[in-house]
Amino acid sequence: xxxxxxxxxxxxxxxxxxxxxxxxxxxxxxxxxxxxxxxxxxxxxxxxxxxxxxxxxxxxxxxxxxxxxxxxxxxxxxxxxxxxxxxxxxxxxxxxxxxxxxxxxxxxxxxxxx
Amino acid sequence: xxxxxxxxxxxxxxxxxxxxxxxxxxxxxxxxxxxxxxxxxxxxxxxxxxxxxxxxxxxxxxxxxxxxxxxxxxxxxxxxxxxxxxxxxxxxxxxxxxxxxxxxxxxxxxxxxxxxxx
Numbered sequence: 064x065x066x067x068x069x070x071x072x073x074x075x076x077x078x079x080x081x082x083x084x085x086x087x088x089x090x091x092x093x094x095x096x097x098x099x100x101x102x103x104x105x106x107x108x109x110x111x112x113x114x115x116x117x118x119x120x121x122x123x124x125x126x127x128x129x130x131x132x133x134x135x136x137x138x139x140x141x142x143x144x145x146x147x148x149x150x151x152x153x154x155x156x157x158x159x160x161x162x163x164x165x166x167x168x169x170x171x172x173x174x175x176x177x
Numbered sequence: 178x179x180x181x182x183x184x185x186x187x188x189x190x191x192x193x194x195x196x197x198x199x200x201x202x203x204x205x206x207x208x209x210x211x212x213x214x215x216x217x218x219x220x221x222x223x224x225x226x227x228x229x230x231x232x233x234x235x236x237x238x239x240x241x242x243x244x245x246x247x248x249x250x251x252x253x254x255x256x257x258x259x260x261x262x263x264x265x266x267x268x269x270x271x272x273x274x275x276x277x278x279x280x281x282x283x284x285x286x287x288x289x290x291x292x293x294x295x
Contacts, residue, residue, distance in 0.1 A: 067219075095282055106268055106286040107220070151220070155282070164210060164222035164236065165284060 066090060067154050069168035077176050082139040084171050086152030089133070095155040096128055096135045097165065100148045107151055110137065142175045149173070179203075181287035183269050189293045190259055198254040198290045202271030209252050210272075210284060211244060215265040223267075226252065227274070259294045266291050 069086050076082045084098075095114055099107035113119045113126040113135065125138040135154075139146055149172045153165040182201045190196050202209045211223040222236040226246040237243070241259075246252040256263055270284040 097283070099286075106289050109283055109285065112283055153220075164212075164225050164233070165220075166222070167212075167220040169217075169219040 066166045067152055067168040069150075069152050069171045071169060072172040073174050074171055075174045075176060076142050078142060078144060080142050080175075082142045082146065082173055082175070084137040084139070084150050084152075084173065085134060086136065086168055087134045088152075088154045088166075090154065090156060090166075091130075091133060093154045093156060096126070097153040097155075098124075098126060098135075098137045099151040099153060099167075100146075101151055101170065102148045110150070139173075142173075144175045144177050147173055147175045181269055181271050181285055183267075183287040183290050185290060186288065187291045187293075189295065191295050192261060193258055195255065195257045196259055196292065198256075198267050198269075198292070200252045200254070200269030200271075200287060202250065202252070202269070203285060205273070206271035206285075207249065207274045208272045208284075209246060210270045211252070211254050212268045212270065213265040214268060214289075220268065223254070256292075259292075261294045264292055264294045 067088050097112045098110040100110050101107045111126045113128045116128050116130050119126045123140045127136045149170040151170045152168040155165055184199045207228045210225040212220045214220050224232055224234050224244050226232045241257045244254045266289040268289045269287045272284045
């Protein structure tokens, strides 16, 4: 089982719709969860981080974390063509062992159609 | 500087040559990380540094890879006797400090170095 799994997509949504991106992880003791956006040929940029169960909202973005089910999701409301990118889910390991690095999923490619 | 910087932005080398990649983290960030991203693959952790502690090298794929961080700031990733499978984008990230809560934990990425081994 891969440590962080995402559907590779592409996920295609019409402009103005809600895009829902999902991620599951295998390390039950994971502490920190991040969503990065990566445009083609560019480096990842942070969208949101979440540490606690529940929802966290920032503008059009909402991150949802469910530690019992080991999944984290990202909702993008009122999707825009400029949101078209690959979205990377990243999980930081629990304390102990390699606790600093992030474990990344392979990303979900999102395409927002005008 | 305002963000993480890396140099060179592109590097083309011949198989068997050594290469050095440089990363300059955000000022004041004590934690520095190296990742690589191959075509169609996710980001793969290589090594991280936290302050003056011994680096975590658990992600280095072979002993041809090494990294150092001088003065707690700039880091150099060295790949000896490069192979074609080393071709990838090498990304450096920094965070305020390792394991910090809130935004201190967040890793910010540089623009990357695209390495091509012919």
